[in-house]
Amino acid sequence: QSALTQPASVSGSPGQSITISCTGTSTDVGAYDFVSWYQQRPGKAPQLIIYDVKNRPSGVSNRFSASKSANTASLTISGLQAEDDADYYCSAYTTSATWVFGGGTKLTVL
Amino acid sequence: QVTVKESGPALVKPTETLTLTCAVSGFSLSDAKMGVSWIRQPPGKALEWLAYIYSDDTRFYNTALKSRLSISKDTSKSQVVLTMSNMDPMDTATYYCARYRHHNWFDPWGQGILVTVSS
Numbered sequence: 001q002s003a004l005t006q007p008a009s010v011s012g013s014p015g016q017s018i019t020i021s022c023t024g025t026s027t028d029v030g031a032y033d034f035v036s037w038y039q040q041r042p043g044k045a046p047q048l049i050i051y052d053v054k055n056r057p058s059g060v061s062n063r064f065s066a067s068k069s070a071n072t073a074s075l076t077i078s079g080l081q082a083e084d085d086a087d088y089y090c091s092a093y094t095t096s097a098t099w100v101f102g103g104g105t106k107l108t109v110l
Numbered sequence: 111q112v113t114v115k116e117s118g119p120a121l122v123k124p125t126e127t128l129t130l131t132c133a134v135s136g137f138s139l140s141d142a143k144m145g146v147s148w149i150r151q152p153p154g155k156a157l158e159w160l161a162y163i164y165s166d167d168t169r170f171y172n173t174a175l176k177s178r179l180s181i182s183k184d185t186s187k188s189q190v191v192l193t194m195s196n197m198d199p200m201d202t203a204t205y206y207c208a209r210y211r212h213h214n215w216f217d218p219w220g221q222g223i224l225v226t227v228s229s
Binding site for chain 2: 001003032034036038045046047048051052057089091093096097098099100101102103104
């Protein structure tokens with residue numbers, strides 16, 4: 001199972017919006033609506049921010065939104081804040097009943 | 111409050127078998143569709159999913175590592191154990207366990223345990 005494809009890095013200024021893409025195949029991202037996103041701050045464990053393509057867990061800011069089209073999922077962060085500076089990973093459930101993560105995207109808030 | 115915590119050796123030698131334990135609290139390993147998954151992260155690199163086990167004892171493994179991995183649970187002790195055989199320096203990573211809801215998410219994650227493979 002190959003890793004999902006994410007841009008290595010994105011950046012934006014405070015207040016701006018950015019979008020991170022996550023491209024897979026018809027056997028993972030495109031197969032089901034079981035795509036999730038995780039935020040990992042430096043030196044910390046990842047934290048769930050989106051599940052089932054577009055759902056936010058309780059306590060996650062509504063500045064985080066996500067969607068999916070065919071084999072590509074996307075995470076959008078609006079109103080960028082300094083605290084959003086982190087690595088972001090997508091993950092998808094596959095037709096083999098396994099999971100695959102993306103290569104990660106480093107978000108820099110300028 | 112749901113918590114998960116990893117424990118195990120910080121250092122293993124090449125060819126040895128790694129045994130990691132995930133202790134959970136705040137939920138039961140018999141709760142429907144709930145379980146534990148293991149994910150690892152080599153230093154400076156991306157996350158890699160390893161395995162999961164959930165309520166009805168269903169378990170699945172990373173295809174590339176399947177021959178080396180074994181996951182099991184002890185519901186009465188609220189623990190999940192992952193073993194990885196024939197360890198190699200390339201397996202040096204932080205190993206995380208996380209509560210797993212089948213199909214949906216990994217949440218929360220433990221703090222992780224750094225395992226170094228070196229002679």
